[in-house]
């Protein structure tokens with residue numbers, strides 16, 4: 455499988471997770487970090503999901519998945535521990551043209567989740583194309599240790615000077631030279 459990585463804007467988009475175990479909880483927290491509107495359908499849920507519901511951060515339907523549940527959603531994650539149910543959800547998502555991630559079968563997924571390191575606006579996503587999620591997590595931890603938190607300010611400042619540079623320099627070559635000088639200065643510091 456040759457994947458195409460993208461950065462999706464999920465803010466205020468309706469996203470559904472079917473299943474309420476530890477995998478569903480991890481995916482729910484990641485979707486919330488992206489400011490998505492999250493609904494979970496599952497007869498049983500973890501304490502973590504129960505807390506998210508109590509804090510009104512997710513909507514919850516305490517029942518099994520039914521055909522038709524995907525109506526109106528932008529994205530769905532099939533995270534039950536029953537392969538046949540995940541297959542049904544995948545089939546409905548394909549019929550409706552909804553983006554789907556099936557946690558137990560990458561062949562039944564239109565996208566898979568990378569391990570994600572966030573430092574302010576810098577987002578580093580690591581995928582092994584599904585070969586070893588554990589390795590993806592370890593690489594994330596390694597990068598977290600070696601990339602200083604100063605990067606948060608550097609990215610912020612570079613974002614800030616960009617509008618100014620567009621007004622100051624007419625051509626892109628001059629702008630790129632300017633950004634490179636600023637980046638060199640910050641990295642040296």
Ligand SMILES: C[C@@]1(CC(=O)O)c2cc3[nH]c(cc4nc(cc5[nH]c(cc(n2)[C@H]1CCC(=O)O)[C@@](C)(CC(=O)O)[C@@H]5CCC(=O)O)C(CC(=O)O)=C4CCC(=O)O)c(CCC(=O)O)c3CC(=O)O
Nearest residue numbers: 558560566567568569570581582583584586587588590591
């Ligand atoms: C294909 C994919 C689909 C998807 O979920 O999107 C998938 C599938 C499966 N994962 C399984 C197992 C584990 N998954 C993790 C952890 C994570 N899994 C994540 C992503 C992905 N997992 C996608 C590919 C990512 C890539 O391309 O590398 C991460 C990165 C992000 C996230 O989940 O959001 C997150 C780390 C988050 C972080 O810490 O940052 C751990 C380790 C742990 O829990 O510590 C284990 C146990 C160790 C191991 O197996 O490696 C199993 C077998 C279950 C079984 O054996 O029963 C399947 C199914 C299969 O492979 O058949």
Ligand SMILES: NC(=O)C1=CN([C@@H]2O[C@H](COP(=O)(O)OP(=O)(O)OC[C@H]3O[C@@H](n4cnc5c(N)ncnc54)[C@H](O)[C@@H]3O)[C@@H](O)[C@H]2O)C=CC1
Nearest residue numbers: 473474475476477478496497498518519534535539557558
């Ligand atoms: N993608 C990933 O990162 C990983 C995937 N997995 C896979 O993910 C699956 C789920 O893992 P866990 O969360 O640990 O399992 P779990 O057993 O803790 O949770 C399964 C959840 O699915 C719910 N469920 C069962 N039937 C349902 C139905 N018909 N409708 C709605 N909800 C239903 C259960 O109530 C439960 O809340 C496992 O089968 C495993 O193969 C496991 C580890 C990591």
